Amino acid sequence: MKIITLPKENFAEFVGHLCSFGEIHAPIKRGDRSFVFAPVKDASEIELDCVRTILPLKKYFFRPMEVMFNFCAGEGYEIPSEVTDKRIVVFGAHPCDIHGLNILDMVFNGRYVDTYYLARKSKAAIIGLDCIPDDLCFCRSTRTDFVDTGFDLFLSDIGDKYLVRVGTSLGDDMVRAAESLFYEVQKEDRDAYKRKSIERRESFKTEIQLQDLPGIMDLEYESQVWQDVGETCLSCGTCSMVCPTCYCYSVFDELDLDGSSGRRKRRWDCCLFKDYALVAGGHNFRAKRSSRVKNRYFHKQRGFVSLYGRPSCVGCGRCKAQCPSGIDIVDVITKLRSETRV
């Protein structure tokens, strides 16, 4: 892997160069203390210290709501051209965000290929940026605090410079387009990088043990914990919307008044919704909230491990940060574990 450095005084100019690779999207402030990925014109708008945005990066590739195709009787159907046209450069993706996208890649580019997701993803450049965890981050526990693939460039703050890892040939093109801004790695850069890595590792305040969790979840299938969480959960859908790896969607048709045309759409779905497991005839496989909550945890921490060899949780802390009723995934898992120990 090619590794170079970018002095911080060159950062703004580098961001200026990125425009030629697509519209730049980076974290900006929204509200009193929230952040969102949104288009930026120049480096000064970027909130480099943002810990987490409200929505993760999936919003760019797997839209909250999208038209899959327009249809008209007699004429057939047509996929909106917007799906494949636009190039974007996402700047400021944290390791957990990139892991989230890597997990979505596994799902959407697996047995059933999702062309909508892939068309948008293939037009996007991802530039990662290191972060300092807050007390909701538990990505060290999910092993997503560091990332090796899934980015074109990855910047790590090493003081007055960024250490830049080049992940793809597109990333290399970005560097070459602004070659004079970059420098070779020196000994002091290596030392600074290692020192910063240790500092970062030591700044994690939250940790949970996940290795043997699938087995414990099976053992604790009837645990009171699920009933308790079911009583607190509002079924409001927030945790799924903000989750980097929740990928369920619901497909429906909207008809026009002419009686012959319309559009097929899809929107983000959530397994906590009452209708999620409702089937024809009115039977609901998960009619109780506690069973829906349990299903969500099982899918993330148990089912996904069986299918893909790792949990789909990336430890970003969004579900805890955004839950109106304060449900804390770390707390839920800790309770399940302690029940097992007793």
Add this chain to the structure above:
Amino acid sequence: MSSKPKIGIYGLTGCAGDQLVILNCEDELLDIVGATDIRSFPMAMSGGDENCPLDIVFIDGTVVQPKDEEMLKRLRERANLLIAVGTCAVWGGVPAMENKFSREEVKKRVYGPTGDLFKTITPQPLSSFVKVDLSISGCPIEKEQLLQAVASLLHGDLPRLPNYAVCTECKMAEYPCLLIEKGHLCLGPITVAGCKARCPSYGRPCIGCRGPVEEANISSEVRLLKEKGFTPSDIQNRLRTFAGAADSLQMESLKEGTNA
């Protein structure tokens, strides 16, 4: 002789705001008129047919006066499908806000001596009196939902309306959470979506104007609002404003973790 579905659009007691939304579908009105046979729409046209059988009747407003009840029952007899339009028709709306008090007392306080000139009954949604085939809530209703409903009904189908909370749309649009960030008394978690979180988009909390989402977890919502320092009467007043008649919103009879 027309094969187009015969439609009636009526209002009971209320502000008629939902009928106004229908009239405000300016770009689509010609399509609606082209696809349907509007036999009666007293708010918009005179000379309607008040006796013919109807394929679909749209009704807004609350049953507040004895004549509302009579009219509603008569429309039910005439119509194949009866659609409740707006939060008043679906949940009782603002007229049902103070159902805890006697009608006589309310009438006296609001109208003084002139209150004796008319009769009222306890304000209730349409479903308290007749079978309702489809409910489109909102104060007022969303134009897009109405048009989707009409299009689906013309195809002999029922529309797919959101059956999830305002929070879902609020997060889809990436608005900061007003409960968490501002500590506002927001009813987003228990109110049915469809408005695309319009109030939170302006930094204002959801006041529940669309009525409760199915299986709303009111006890958890009340608990979290109390933790933020709101008094039971703050919460009760907000819950009662638009859907006071809804069983699920009665604080006195809150059961812990309903359907947990």
